[in-house]
Amino acid sequence: MVGAVQVGVLAACVVLFVPMGMAGWHLSRNKMLFFSGALFITLAVGVHLTPYFPSLSHLLLPSLSSSPPIIPSIYPLPPHASPSSTASPGSSSPTASSPALWQWAPSASTLSCGFQRLSGPDASDLLNGSWVLIAGDSQARLFVLALLRLLLNPTAMDPVEADLFRRHSDYHLTVADHGIKLDFLWAPFESNLTAILRDLHPGPRYPDVLVLGSGLWHMLHFTDSSEYGECLAAVKKAAASLLSPVLPELRLDGILASSVQPPHMFWLGLPTLVAPMLNTEEKRERMNRTVWEAYDREVDESKILKRSGGPFLLLDIGLLSRGCGRRCTADGMHYDRVVYEAALHIMLNALLIESQQRI
Structure with a gap:
């Protein structure tokens, strides 16, 4: 040097x-x-x-100056601490003896940005009056569960969980106290996501927060990463149309503004797959590490993410699940709640920073 x-x-x-x-x-x-x-x-x-x-x-x-993404650290709960269930619905917990927790990585970038774990009331205030639309496959459904666990009273979660996890179904809920409208749309393929985005345009209102993610079903049923990349390009194009100002109106100060505000967009990354733990031979054959890496590359090469100039901020489920490891999954695909809770707080902090920048 x-x-x-x-x-x-x-x-x-x-x-x-x-x-x-x-x-x-x-x-x-x-x-x-x-x-x-x-x-x-x-x-x-x-x-x-x-x-x-x-x-x-x-x-x-x-x-x-580019700084690395802020990713929480996931670590096992100390033996003397009180264990709590962290398993995904419908699976037995592989971590009953040492459930995982998460904390913000103790780095200068984390400290300087003031990243924090938001409480339920703080998250409700942040999302007050918002329409949150989450669409995708089972990973997106688990992300919805993490959000509901933060917003709702624990005693209300049993019936909510039963409704949310009806197989291949949509789910809708309004948190009346804060006027939060939550919609989950079952959309396992990228073409489903593109159709949802096209239906949103043009208004009369867009979701305030839009979380999308897919890839696992395409990987299993088509196993063609190039085609997956082409599908992502269509998703990107449909999402970009929501970011263009539409329906201009004249404000009191004489400035033209759009009456339809574009949503904050997030993309759920593919979870790390543990092939030997997948529950069918077909999955173990088609959803191996090589195929996963090819699909993950297509997400980057499609330029759907903000770091490549696209509309979506990545919620890196792959990195979080890899950090948690095998102890956090019973089937090699769906992970314990700690992974999705960590991703949720990344999203909430991004929204918090954006709201502070607008003040």
């Missing part, structure tokens, strides 16, 4: 002083032109030196 800095400084001196000396020799009678040339060269040298000094780069180019 030191050698690179020395070479950079030497090159900068050559680039700076040689042209300046020549310019001074020829332009000594035109001081303004000489000053302009010197300023231009100095700025050029500064730009070339910036990569050699990370702190300077961060100071001068904050918009280009």
Whole structure:
């Protein structure tokens, strides 16, 4: 590193002083032109030196500084702590002796952003008056369950869970105290998601929060990652249409604004699959690690995510489930509640940051 800095400084001196000396020799009678040339060269040298000094780069180019995604740490509950059930509905808990918990990774980026675990009342206040639409397969249904567990009284969860987990069905609920409308739409294939997005356009109202995710059913029934990528491109196009201003109206201050606000969009990543634990031979054959990696690459290459210029912020179920490991799954596909709760709080913190930026 030191050698690179020395070479950079030497090159900068050559680039700076040689042209300046020549310019001074020829332009000594035109001081303004000489000053302009010197300023231009100095700025050029500064730009070339910036990569050699990370702190300077961060100071001068904050918009280009990229930080890693904030992902919670998932860890087993200490033996002396009081265990609680973390199993997904319909499965026996593989972690009854050591259920998993999660906490924000103790990093500078987490501390600087003020990421927090929101309480039920705080989450209800954040989503007050909102329409939350979640669509996808069983992973999306488990995400809905995590949200309901946060918003509702525990005594109300038994009948809610029974209704939510009716096989291949939609689910609708209104949290009257805070005016939160929650819709879950069973949409196991990407074409289902595209149809849902097209039905939303144009208004008269969009969901305030939109969470989508799919891939497992396509992986099992088609096992064609290229086709999956093409389907994601259609989802991206339909989602992008919701982000364009529509139905402009004239506000009191004379500024044109859209009467239909676009939703905050999130994408549920594919869970890490543990092939030997999958419950059918067909799943073990078609949903192996190689196929999973190909499907996961298509999510990136489709540019559906915000980090690639797309409309969706990733809720990385794959990374969270991998961090939790085999102890968090009974069937190699559906994970314990801790994984979806962690993803939920990533979403809530993203919404909280967005709401604070608008103030």
